[in-house]
Amino acid sequence: MGAAESGVNKGKSSALKNENLSSMSNFSPNYILKLKERFERGSDDYCLDKSALKQFFKCSDRECDVLMDMFDMDGNGSIDSYEFVCALSLMSHANLDDKAELIFNLYDFDRSQSISKDELTVLMANVMASLKSMEGQKPPTIQEIEQKTDELFLKADTNKDKQISLKEFKTYIKGDK
Ligand SMILES: [Ca+2]
Numbered sequence: 001m002g003a004a005e006s007g008v009n010k011g012k013s014s015a016l017k018n019e020n021l022s023s024m025s026n027f028s029p030n031y032i033l034k035l036k037e038r039f040e041r042g043s044d045d046y047c048l049d050k051s052a053l054k055q056f057f058k059c060s061d062r063e064c065d066v067l068m069d070m071f072d073m074d075g076n077g078s079i080d081s082y083e084f085v086c087a088l089s090l091m092s093h094a095n096l097d098d099k100a101e102l103i104f105n106l107y108d109f110d111r112s113q114s115i116s117k118d119e120l121t122v123l124m125a126n127v128m129a130s131l132k133s134m135e136g137q138k139p140p141t142i143q144e145i146e147q148k149t150d151e152l153f154l155k156a157d158t159n160k161d162k163q164i165s166l167k168e169f170k171t172y173i174k175g176d177k
């Protein structure tokens with residue numbers, strides 16, 4: 001069980017082993033948030049296929065192939081924006097504090113400045129799918145996701161108000177060994 005708990009750091013180090021990705025891992029948190037906005041404006045179902053990806057990044061075919069390999073979890077030829085930005089944020093060089101804030105903002109869907117359990121479930125589903133994909137494993141099951149979400153929520157919501165504040169989230173991310 002310990003392995004998945006250190007998922008954020010582990011995902012980063014395994015991603016960094018892939019030198020193809022080094023040129024794509026320098027996005028700042030602000031840039032990634034802007035990418036997310038572009039995704040949301042550009043596509044109703046938040047998915048990108050390879051040609052859209054190429055246009056989006058103005059990158060080479062080879063770079064597109066690398067991105068597709070990384071993020072197309074189910075191999076259907078298109079990429080979900082949240083999987084994408086999440087994986088991107090995990091392998092970016094931003095410090096842990098910025099990364100925590102970025103992830104928090106990405107998944108605070110209703111802009112309530114707190115993460116509800118539903119929002120956390122989506123976050124965990126994306127993070128776990130990204131990490132498992134990076135490690136060449138099968139996607140997580142619903143049960144695995146729910147179990148992890150419950151565990152994390154319990155630990156992170158230190159004042160027990162059923163919401164995770166940014167401060168709680170950062171404390172949790174930084175304290176998670
Ligand atoms: Ca919220």
Ligand SMILES: [Ca+2]
Pocket residue numbers: 156157158159160161162163164165168
């Ligand atoms: Ca709380």
